[in-house]
Amino acid sequence: TRGRPEHPVLELPGIGFAKLEQFTNAGLNNIAEIPDEFSLNVRQKTVREAVRSGLPWQSEALGDQLATLESPVFFLDFETFNPAVPVYPNTRPYEAVPFQWSCHIDRGGGELEHQEFLAAGDGDPRRRLTERLLDCVEDRGSIVVYSSYEATSLRKLASEFPDLAHRIQPVIDRLWDLYRVVSNNYYHPDFHGSLSLKSVLPVMVPELGYDDLEISDGATASARFAEIEAAGIQGPERERVATALREYCGRDTLATVKILERLHSLV
Numbered sequence: 001t002r003g004r005p006e007h008p009v010l011e012l013p014g015i016g017f018a019k020l021e022q023f024t025n026a027g028l029n030n031i032a033e034i035p036d037e038f039s040l041n042v043r044q045k046t047v048r049e050a051v052r053s054g055l056p057w058q059s060e061a062l063g064d065q066l067a068t069l070e071s072p073v074f075f076l077d078f079e080t081f082n083p084a085v086p087v088y089p090n091t092r093p094y095e096a097v098p099f100q101w102s103c104h105i106d107r108g109g110g111e112l113e114h115q116e117f118l119a120a121g122d123g124d125p126r127r128r129l130t131e132r133l134l135d136c137v138e139d140r141g142s143i144v145v146y147s148s149y150e151a152t153s154l155r156k157l158a159s160e161f162p163d164l165a166h167r168i169q170p171v172i173d174r175l176w177d178l179y180r181v182v183s184n185n186y187y188h189p190d191f192h193g194s195l196s197l198k199s200v201l202p203v204m205v206p207e208l209g210y211d212d213l214e215i216s217d218g219a220t221a222s223a224r225f226a227e228i229e230a231a232g233i234q235g236p237e238r239e240r241v242a243t244a245l246r247e248y249c250g251r252d253t254l255a256t257v258k259i260l261e262r263l264h265s266l267v
Helices: 017-025 042-053 062-066 126-136 149-158 162-173 179-185 197-204 218-229 237-263
Strands: 071-082 097-106 112-118 144-147 175-177
Touching: 017 126, 062 237, 071 126, 071 149, 071 218, 071 237, 097 126, 097 218, 097 237, 112 126, 112 144, 112 237, 126 162, 144 149, 144 179, 144 237, 149 162, 175 179, 179 237, 197 237, 218 237
Parallel strands: 071 144, 144 175
Antiparallel strands: 071 097, 097 112
């Protein structure tokens, strides 16, 4: 990447090999220099204009999107691990198995509540995890997630526990995807083409990050829980890792709280 411009064309959303070849043949590598007559879709044009101006782009529909939230608002995040050799009955090689969730709750009074679940590493945690979650999210209010991952996980849990499916489906119906809201309504040049939580958070909420955490990414969280499940760590070390897992998952849901607050401040 030596000598690459600050905003190369590779940062354009949805760019494929054919479009990249067009840019290469035209000698274009800088988003800001893409001519107006060059064929781009609406989202790619939005990114180009944000890069040219150096200012974030915001859609007129953002306020309407935010108005669809229903109180109380729950902010949910799952962590999963996917062992090559299944460790629980009725699971497949590399199947993503949820072992943890974090949920921040905003009831509109200015104070956040927080609930969480972390498997003890003593057997299949999925039913306990599901039952605790169903109690946590109650029966009304929007459930904010970041991506479709939680919906996918909940559908799998409904399939695994048919007797809970009638309670899980209403939870899926209440999910409110903050990723989609950001991707459709806001873009900052400093996202550099990525709308992942780790890319969006430091731009929109620079005072909050992951650098102070022992575990700061999902892959590490998955690997560390796998060690707990395999009894690879014991005693004080086990407790230390469990604490680090709780802090990381809790930071993910707090991040969505703060990003949503930032979006509200823009409308």
